[in-house]
Amino acid sequence: MNIVVIGTGYVGLVTGVALAEIGHDVCCVDIDAFKVAQLKKSISPIYEPGIEELIEKNINAGRLTFSTDLKAAVxxxxxxxxxxxxxxxxxxxxxxxxxxxxxxxxxxxISQDTVVVVKSTVPVGTNRYLKKFIQNKTPYKISIVSNPEFLREGVAVKDVFHGDRIVLGADDDIALEQLEAVNQGFQIPIFKTGLESAEMIKYASNAFLATKISFINEIANICEKVGGDIREVSAGMGMDHRIGSSFLQAGIGYGGSCFPKDTLALNQIAKNSGYDFKLIQSVIQANKAQQLKLVKVLKSHYNSDLKGKQIALLGVAFKPETDDIREAASEVIIKELLWCGAKISIYDPVAAANMKAVFGEEIHVAETIEEVLYQADAALVVTEWDEIKKIKLEEFSSQMKHPLVLDGRLVFDKDQMKKAGISYYSIGTGELQLNEPVYI
Structure with a gap:
């Protein structure tokens, strides 16, 4: 089947490549001529493991093309x-x-009756509005199908082929049948709904997952006060099949392009409908506070005087296996530390350049973990990259001015850190354990 995908951002590119991989002829269209030229060379504009190999494979197979000319593509x-x-x-x-x-x-x-499939995340009612919007401007019949995406950055290629479900929402049974046929090659359960239900499924799913994250972070904060260990609590909770273990990893909050935007949008949808969604408002506020948790601990350790302190950030992407820093806790942390007069050095295997573009000369980008730790007064674990998980503990002692590690992703074991003589704090496992004097 011949398919056109408008937009070669994260969702559009992964969708287009995946549709080509299951046998369709796909043309991805974008107004950015440079991006299209790069894609024709199998160079992806997004960092996503495995995507470039699939682009090249399907270009060579003649199933995938890229263009700036929508009229010719359709x-x-x-x-x-x-x-x-x-x-x-x-x-x-x-x-x-x-x-x-x-x-x-x-x-x-368009020059024929067309089914428009909306992958973009849009407020409830938007698909119905778009149908009228397009239909009023063309003599050809327009059908709209809402097909929300559930891709996780860093594992999107895996998700698109091994998802839990494909949601298709429409009021047009023929259009639904067409899209069901398009998606049969994925061999994933297809759930068909009305337009508004499909739109709400996307927001409700992401808001629920964000709620799980904020909930476990709040439990982690209580654990610190009562002596519990959030890793044990999370494991015990996750064994209950009604709860499940996913999204119960305590840390410094959620970020990225979906959860922050979708929780705020859902709250606005509720407001517009006259409903006061107090739960999601609390989730949003809890996440904002959690993003500054490490800075709060650091300030307490140094009696609120961070002026001139050299602070190392281990990771700045909002999660591993992506270069995305949108709504990342790292940006919030850096802004606060700079305001306090600290000196910032960052290390991230793929996202450092994006953060440098935001802060410029205000921060230093280190090329190696050894460099970012050198002479640091404290190291903050912000993203749980494999490279960071594998840091040898003696690196902290040998490179840092003061071996003080604040672990926002529960990467290290507190008992091993204690044995190594490193002052250490991790979210939800107790107070900062000191193993050497503090030099102010």
Missing amino acids: TDSSIVYLAVGTPQKQDGSANLEYIEEAAMNIAQS
Whole structure:
């Protein structure tokens, strides 16, 4: 089947490549000529393990092409996927400017009845609005199918082929049947709903997972006060099949392109409908506070005087296996530390350049873990990259001015840190354990 995908960002590119991999002829369209030129060379604009190999494979097989010309792309296609960004407005609602622009381009380009498949995360009611928006501008019949994505950055290639379900929402049974046929090659259960239900499934799923994260972080904070160990508590909770172990890893909060945006958007959707969604508001506030947890501990350790202190950040991406720093705790931490007068050095295997683009000369980018730790007064574990998990404990003692490690991702074992003579704190496992004098 001939398919067009508009947008070669995270969702659009992974979707297009995956559809080509299961046998469809796919043309991915983007207005960014440089990005398209790079993609034609199998160079991905996003960091995602495995994506470039699939791009090259399907280009060579003749199933995948890239273009800036939407009108030419849709000539032989009656199915168009819409996967453009819906960034967050200041009030938390979704900005539909780009999706409306793409919808206008669809109306002006198509030359036959078309099914528009919306992959973009949009507020409830948007798909129905888009159908009217496009239909009013073209003589051809428009059908809309909501097909929300559930991809996790860093493992998106795995998720697209091994997902739990594919959600298809529409009021048009024929369009639903067409999309069911398109997706049969994934061999993943297909769940068919109405338009509004499909839109809500996306927001509700991400908001629920964000709630689990904020909940376990709040439990971790209580554990510190009562003497529990959050790792043991999480493990014990996760053994209950009603709860499950996923998203029960305590830390310094959630980030990225989905959870922060989708929780705020869902809260705004609730407000617009006249409902006061107190639970999701608490989730959002708890996450904001948790992102500064390590800074709070560090301030307490140094009696609130961080001026001139050399602080090393181990990892800045919001999670491992991605270069994404959107809504990452690291950015919040760096801003606060700079405001306190600290000197910041960061290390991240792929995301450091993105953070440097935000802060410029205010921060130092280290090329190695040894460099970032050298003469540091404290090291903050922010992202649990494998390279960081594998740090030999003697590196902290030999490189740092003061071997003080604040672990925001529970990477290290507190008993081993104690044996190594390293002052150590990890979220939800107790107070900062000191193993040497503090030099102010």
